[in-house]
Amino acid sequence: MDEKKKKLGFNIIKKTDPMANHKGFGKGALSLDNVSPVIIDVEAGDAVIDIGAMHARSAVEKGIKFLANKEEVPNGKPYWLVWVTIDRHEEGPYYAGVTACYMTVDREIRRGFKSLPEHVNRMDKSLKRHIIVADMDDKSKKILADFLKNHNEVLWNNSTDELKQGLNAE
Template sequence: MDNQNKKMQFNIIKNNPTDGHKGFGAGSLSLENISPIIIDVQEKDAFIDVGAMHARSATEKGIKFLKNKEEVPNGKPYWIIWVAIERNEEGAYYAGVTACEMTIDRSIRRGYKSLPEHVNNLDKAMKRKIITSHMDDISKAVLKEFLQKHDHSMWDRSSDELKQQLN
């Protein structure tokens, strides 16, 4: 993946289930203002890949995911971070940030991730939860730097909980 794709802006995914309809989809969750960040742990690199919303990121393509981590003993570690952006009177900020583990072994085209964990953490990010304390320290530092570089004022407006978890 070239640097041009890695420097993409946070994508605002428009998915209003009631847009143009009066009843169908009413009460459904909207994925508006959610962006997935992928952290390559070994490369100490973070980038946005909107394809992760549907398990179709460049990192995940061509990989069959298994339910047991032990079945992918040589898997390269990654994190998928779900980031929800909210706006208050001061401006936009990182409101929900949750992390999910993933490993991939390209040589056997297999990987590990817990789909229920990914779905639940996406939901928790949408509900403005911060769940990053289980990440390794290096990945936390990579995520913190990425969020700060993306928009330092958004970082400044974010919760103390997020800042503490990523320190």
């Protein structure tokens, strides 16, 4: 490969970056300032924000080799990785994109199941303001709804009916 050629890469630019409005090479870079990964532990019944999940390095994922076949991890503990994007409209800030991805982890054998393409695509869908929570079980939906309400009531109150109905919260 010619070393002088510019490499196209995945650019993450902060909103305050002076290059954010430039029109040159790398235009159209993606900002991840307003997206957060939330990990739901289904069995424990809790949810936490774990920024490490942005690079598949959350506390749940560390030290685990992920396989693409669910049957290879029969005793996996269920988790949901939920991409939550925040935006602002006329009423104020709100949860604009919420997309969930399933995964399992078996700490004993240090293996887990997840579909990496699905995780990447769902993060993209969240950034594009989609709500995709239909795959979640009712217990997980309640955990997520309670977490989002308790995390920031204003964001929750300003959110769409699509989100609230999707999480059976209305």
